[in-house]
Amino acid sequence: MLTILDKYILKRYLTTFSVMLLMFIPIGITIDVSEKVNKMIENNVPFSAIAQYYVDFTIYFANLLFPIFLFLSIIWFTSKLANNTEIIAILSSGISFTRFLRPYIIGATIVSLFALMMGFFLVPKASEGFKNFRYMYLIGNGQNEMRDNSDVYRQINKDEYIYVSSFNSVSKMAFNFSMEKFENDKLKYKVSASRIKWNPRDSSYTLFDFKKRKIGELGDVIISEQKKDTVLNFDLEDLTPVVYIAETLSYFELTKFIEKEKTRGSTNINTYLVVLYKKYSIPVSAFILTIIAVAVSSMKRRGGMGINLAIGILLAFAFVFLDKVFGVLAEKSAAPPIIAVWIPNILFGILAIYLLRNAKR
Incomplete structure (x- = not known):
């Protein structure tokens, strides 16, 4: 049963994460509009198509930067708790640091289940709409989109x-x-x-x-x-095209497609498997990033919240960078895709254990 403390932290966890999404997604849309508005006007793109594109863009963008949004939101509100000495008061009352983590883990479970369902069913559909719009209306913007589909x-x-x-x-x-x-x-x-x-x-x-x-x-x-x-x-x-199809298939469609490609002896299996395994690895990263964020930001620092945010931004971008690097490595080399996809979670999981042990002290 959730206590008042659990409800308080869980509410801050989910609210701050939602606000972080609502803050950054409009910024991403504004930047995208500024880059593509001329091409949209030239091609007389219907307003309904533009509206649907930005619905798909929002889902695609949120899924792409999910680890960064989650990490920064936890850093933000936990640092505020630490600066207001709320964490010191909580721990001084006899609550252990492990018990203090419980509402964070509950929040990570809710967010990871939501991310899992999105990755299985919603993101593939949004990815298809996102890529279709770019191919249909923005292909004259450059040859990169054409090469992706040729x-x-x-x-x-x-x-x-x-x-x-x-x-x-x-x-x-x-x-x-x-x-x-x-x-x-x-x-x-x-x-x-x-x-x-x-x-x-x-x-x-x-x-x-x-x-x-x-x-x-x-x-x-x-x-x-x-x-x-x-x-x-x-x-x-x-x-x-190889990547295009993998990103636009739902979970069950993708697994069925992979089995069919295996029987054909396809040379692109690694690319499909990377997309499949990431559907699991990204939700799991919610737990790892939550623990790291709490461990980093739960201590009251002389530099205040700015130091915690700086550390958070550095770690979040390092996670995304490793995720992209090892994803490409799995697609282009003989490295087992499941290992390459999970390496960022393994490395940051070890870091989470180390930081958590130090935070308990």
Whole structure:
């Protein structure tokens, strides 16, 4: 049962975290608007599309910087408790430091469960909307977005390979499509089209400027059609770039997709696994960062709250930096993804134990 002390600290924990989000998200939106407003005006982007984009942007942005928001909010209100000598009064009443931590752990549990559910279901949908808007309306802003959605080359089974130069997830259309079929390491036929469009009504594809070249011993046979509707033995997701698709699938869709890619012998499994494991590692980091933040800010310092905030900002950005570095390492090297993704939590978990022991003293 929660005591008055538990309710008091828990209320401060959740309120400060919520206020921190409400403070920084509008700043992020303002900066994003200032960078993209000219492109939006040039492309006559509908207001409804812009509104939906910033709903998706808010979720995407909050999830991306979740560790920083959480860490700074705990540093902020715990430092205020320490400066007002409230923590000294609490501990002097006979309450142990471990017992003092209980409402913080309850708060971390609530926040981590919320982050877990967001990562499983809400963030993938927001990520898809966020990337779709950038691809559809802001692609002229530079070539980075185009490169993120281009040159998809994938093996769909033992003998078949597909390629598209770019993919538009809004119109469900890919460009410069080709599919090659091999038998005994020899090319059997090749299908090509300037565009390929997914038809969700009957799960078929429409190929524009269709050409099929059958390789024969005495000569090749070429079949050409301006437009051809057909059923192909691959999914729409197979046309999507590696990182793009992993970030836009819900938890159950992603696990199913990973199993399918494993049976195909995909070389991009590590990239998918990094996205999957991060759905678990980020919520767990809520507990680790909570303990570190309390241990750092529970002591009354001569420099006041500013010193605690400086330490907090440094540690928070160090955590995000390590998370990004080891995530890229897992995608680009032979390092096991589960180990690379969890290394930041392991390192900061050790730091949390060390700081907690010192704080108890």
